[in-house]
Amino acid sequence: MTLSMTTSRRLVKGVGNVLLLLMLLWTAIPFYWMVATSLKPSKEIYGYEATLIPQNPTLANYATILWDTPYMLFLRNSVTVAVASTLLSIIAATLGAYAIARLNFPGRALMARGLVVTYLVPGSLLFIPLFALFSSLRLTDSLTGLTLAYLGADVPFCTWLLLGYFRSVPVELEEAALVDGCNRISALIRIVLPLALPAIVVVIFFSFTRAWNEFLYAHVFTSTNQARTITTGLANFMNEDVFFWGPLMASTIISAILPVAMFLILQRGVVQGLTLGGVKG
Amino acid sequence: MATSTPVSIPIPSSRPALSWQERVQRFLLRDSTLGYLFLFPALLIVLGLVAYPFVNAVLMTFQEKTAGAPGRFIGLANYRELLANPVFWQTVWNMLVYTGLGVGLKFCIGLSMALVLNQERFCNNLFRSFLLIPWAIPTLISALNWRWIYDDASGLINNVLVRFNLIEETISWLSDPNLAMFSVIAVVVWQGTPFFTMAFLAGLQAIPRELYEAAEIDGASILQQFWYITIARLRPIFITAVMLSTIWTSSGIQFVYILTNGGPADRTQIFPMLSFTYALGGAQRLGMGATVSLFFFPVLVIFIFFLTRRMLRERGEE
Numbered sequence: 001m002t003l004s005m006t007t008s009r010r011l012v013k014g015v016g017n018v019l020l021l022l023m024l025l026w027t028a029i030p031f032y033w034m035v036a037t038s039l040k041p042s043k044e045i046y047g048y049e050a051t052l053i054p055q056n057p058t059l060a061n062y063a064t065i066l067w068d069t070p071y072m073l074f075l076r077n078s079v080t081v082a083v084a085s086t087l088l089s090i091i092a093a094t095l096g097a098y099a100i101a102r103l104n105f106p107g108r109a110l111m112a113r114g115l116v117v118t119y120l121v122p123g124s125l126l127f128i129p130l131f132a133l134f135s136s137l138r139l140t141d142s143l144t145g146l147t148l149a150y151l152g153a154d155v156p157f158c159t160w161l162l163l164g165y166f167r168s169v170p171v172e173l174e175e176a177a178l179v180d181g182c183n184r185i186s187a188l189i190r191i192v193l194p195l196a197l198p199a200i201v202v203v204i205f206f207s208f209t210r211a212w213n214e215f216l217y218a219h220v221f222t223s224t225n226q227a228r229t230i231t232t233g234l235a236n237f238m239n240e241d242v243f244f245w246g247p248l249m250a251s252t253i254i255s256a257i258l259p260v261a262m263f264l265i266l267q268r269g270v271v272q273g274l275t276l277g278g279v280k281g
Numbered sequence: 282m283a284t285s286t287p288v289s290i291p292i293p294s295s296r297p298a299l300s301w302q303e304r305v306q307r308f309l310l311r312d313s314t315l316g317y318l319f320l321f322p323a324l325l326i327v328l329g330l331v332a333y334p335f336v337n338a339v340l341m342t343f344q345e346k347t348a349g350a351p352g353r354f355i356g357l358a359n360y361r362e363l364l365a366n367p368v369f370w371q372t373v374w375n376m377l378v379y380t381g382l383g384v385g386l387k388f389c390i391g392l393s394m395a396l397v398l399n400q401e402r403f404c405n406n407l408f409r410s411f412l413l414i415p416w417a418i419p420t421l422i423s424a425l426n427w428r429w430i431y432d433d434a435s436g437l438i439n440n441v442l443v444r445f446n447l448i449e450e451t452i453s454w455l456s457d458p459n460l461a462m463f464s465v466i467a468v469v470v471w472q473g474t475p476f477f478t479m480a481f482l483a484g485l486q487a488i489p490r491e492l493y494e495a496a497e498i499d500g501a502s503i504l505q506q507f508w509y510i511t512i513a514r515l516r517p518i519f520i521t522a523v524m525l526s527t528i529w530t531s532s533g534i535q536f537v538y539i540l541t542n543g544g545p546a547d548r549t550q551i552f553p554m555l556s557f558t559y560a561l562g563g564a565q566r567l568g569m570g571a572t573v574s575l576f577f578f579p580v581l582v583i584f585i586f587f588l589t590r591r592m593l594r595e596r597g598e599e
Contacts, residue, residue: 012503019397020394020397020398020408023412024408024412030423030426030427030430030471033426033429046434050435052441052444092322093323095320096319096323098319099317099320103315103319104312104316105313105316105317106313111324113593118332120585120588120589121331121335124534124553124557124574125338125577126335128341128560128567129334129335129338129341130334132337132346132348151326151330152327152331155326159323160592164596167596183310212419213419213420215535215538231421234421238539245435248425249429252422252425252426255419259417259419260414262417264410264414267410267413270479271480
């Protein structure tokens with residue numbers, strides 16, 4: 001006997017609820033461990049007195065990481081690099097995307113293709129030649145060098161993303177503005193940019209979080225705390241065998257707040273951008 | 282999507298001779314001039330920070346080179362050395378397991394979660410947002426967190442297993458040669474599944490309800506509906522997501538770097554890590570490091586090529 005429609009529907013729903021519960025646990029447990037560890041005194045972290053739930057919650061680990069380590073410096077470096085690379089890539093990407101979307105000149109189709117290819121070339125292929133290049137230009141161990149390195153990935157991606165949005169802005173609006181005596185630059189600033197604002201916000205998210213989260217370049221191109229960002233700074237704590245998991249977990253929570261908050265606010269736009277505009281949600 | 286026929290600036294033709302300022306201005310505002318002008322910064326970045334380094338990487342594979350010193354041409358010696366190294370072959374195998382299993386599991390779990398989250402349910406949006414968070418956390422942070430979860434003496438897993446008397450001795454999740462790779466893959470899956478969930482969920486929500494209604498009237502079972510409507514409709518997104526994830530998974534260094542450093546005995550060694558070790562681990566052999574990366578490049582090229590075509594086609598740029 002085959003199942004009736006309602007029974008099989010109920011069955012599917014039930015299986016779905018169970019799977020969801022499992023997945024929520026699988027996702028939540030590592031977070032729990034992060035938060036719990038960050039709130040424990042060290043006695044509860046190691047050894048036979050270790051606990052699963054903090055018995056005497058304390059913020060001491062947060063104080064340690066913020067005041068007794070160079071973490072604040074890493075934080076400042078991360079903010080600097082993320083803001084600088086975001087601003088620069090938005091400027092370059094807006095101009096580039098507008099040119100490809102609206103201006104008629106030879107080579108623009110080739111540029112569109114080149115953008116996707118360069119975006120897809122991963123950092124782990126480029127870090128060695130970039131390291132050699134930056135070494136010879138004395139750009140290692142500097143926030144300038146790191147910002148430049150991030151632009152290499154940001155600009156192609158942001159240009160591609162903006163290109164899609166610019167194309168969806170009706171060209172008639174601009175034509176009208178051009179007839180009314182606007183030139184290209186003022187049309188871009190006064191007509192296209194305001195309409196593409198949602199896309200610009202998504203682009204800001206991607207550039208900012210990429211710089212914030214990036215590890216390989218940051219790790220390879222810096223050698224002193226003066227230029228270290230959060231990711232490489234924390235990895236370095238481990239390399240130096242300073243295994244202090246309490247403060248380290250406190251630092252991971254502080255470091256994750258900003259990208260997670262940005263992501264939760266911008267979720268919808270992020271999903272579309274993720275697959276390079278390939279998913280129409 | 283609106284068609285984008287480029288418009289030209291209407292210029293009144295009856296105007297008499299122009300001053301030189303006007304001529305300069307007109308030249309600058311011409312489509313082709315302005316186009317190249319606008320593209321210049323992006324082009325400079327792409328050429329200087331992607332194209333040039335890439336060509337340089339290819340050249341480096343034929344050199345014995347250290348940082349800050351000029352390279353010495355040594356022909357194919359790097360390639361020969363690499364191919365003769367058993368670690369390299371171990372790494373090739375690891376890459377297949379790491380990428381194949383990692384992407385495969387992310388795909389399956391991601392698809393299940395997308396289907397589950399597409400059902401109607403109390404607080405569904407909240408669950409969805411929560412399940413996506415691992416993707417938004419900096420990868421390195423997740424790696425550190427998991428290293429601590431796996432910790433031999435005081436990590437969460439061993440802590441729980443010992444507490445409830447499930448094991449006699451703690452398990453070395455990251456240094457047992459038979460376990461290490463799977464422990465690393467579990468973290469890769471934890472972090473990367475939300476990407477698939479997000480992409481598939483967006484695809485599911487774009488399937489018109491009428492298709493299911495029509496199928497139901499025609500007497501199609503839930504399984505048939507699933508196969509002929511849901512899966513069929515999602516196929517383009519499957520391909521895009523799998524290709525993107527394969528590129529990202531295979532080229533990411535952070536999990537292996539933090540969790541195992543390629544060990545034990547190269548059992549979790551992957552190309553990006555091996556390349557990093559050659560180039561920056563002590564001897565700074567940039568040439569060898571570049572050679573490792575480049576061996577891995579042809580595989581990526583195939584993915585990059587097909588993905589580029591898909592992207593361009595979907596956007597109508599071709």
